[in-house]
Amino acid sequence: PDTPQRPVRHAVLAQGKTLLTPQPRLRTGFFSTIRMDTLPSLVKIEDCTTSKGVAQWGTPVTLNDKYTVDLVIVGSTAVCPETGARVGKGEGFAELEWGILSDQGNLDPSTTLVITTVHDEQVVNDIPPNSLTKHDVPVDIIVTPTKVIRVPNRVPKPSGIFWDLLSPQKLAQIRVLRQLKSEIEERQGQPLPSGPDEVLPPVAQKSGKGKNNKKKNSGPNSQRRK
Secondary structure (H helix, E strand, O other): OOHHHHHHHHHHHHOOOOEEEEOHHHOOOOEEEEOHHHOOOOOOHHHHOOHHHHHHHOEEEOOOOOOOOOEEEEOOOEEOOOOOOEEOOOOOHHHHHHHHHHHOOOOOOOOOEEEEEOOHHHEOOOOOHHHOOOOOOOOOEEEOOOOEEEOOOOOOOOOOOOHHHOOHHHHHHOHHHHHHHHHHHHHHOOOOOOOOOOOOOOOOOOOOOOHHHHHHOOOOOHHHHO
16 A cells, blocks of 8 residues: 555556555555446546545455455565565565465465565665565565566465464554454364564654644754654
């Protein structure tokens, strides 16, 4: 759902494909789908490539809906062209989405391609494969403004959710994960493991408008807070 992937979402919709995009941080739900041929003719592709547009025009997907994911696009801060090891923003949402989709049978980790789009400067050779945890998702293809790199020695992709790595704090933050955990525990008749506690980074808040907001952000320390 991040802004750097808007051109990718535009390309998917322009080619008549089905776009499956997650709710930001999985806060309000799970995924939504959009196909332009199912929308009113006056709706433009640009209107459907933002989080607001997805909320307005997308069709919500529930945890237990059945569909097949053919291709996954992830954002990266840095990516290795040799192994496909990537660094994201450090919150693990791409890995959680991959884990849920593979656990539910909506994607096959052994065949589903993973692609990232980055600037050339973000392609680096100093991400050691052994620095990845067992839930990290590597990429098969790297696309930059100047080239397409097909990763020759991609490290293995994970499958499912590693509950022993998932902290209670992260679980409390994501409703769809709590639902999945509850369903699995009911089927198995026993509790799933839990990961260690963690301190989650604060969620960025959008600034409001008006006098109250202006007053709040004024004063000698306002620049430091920003």
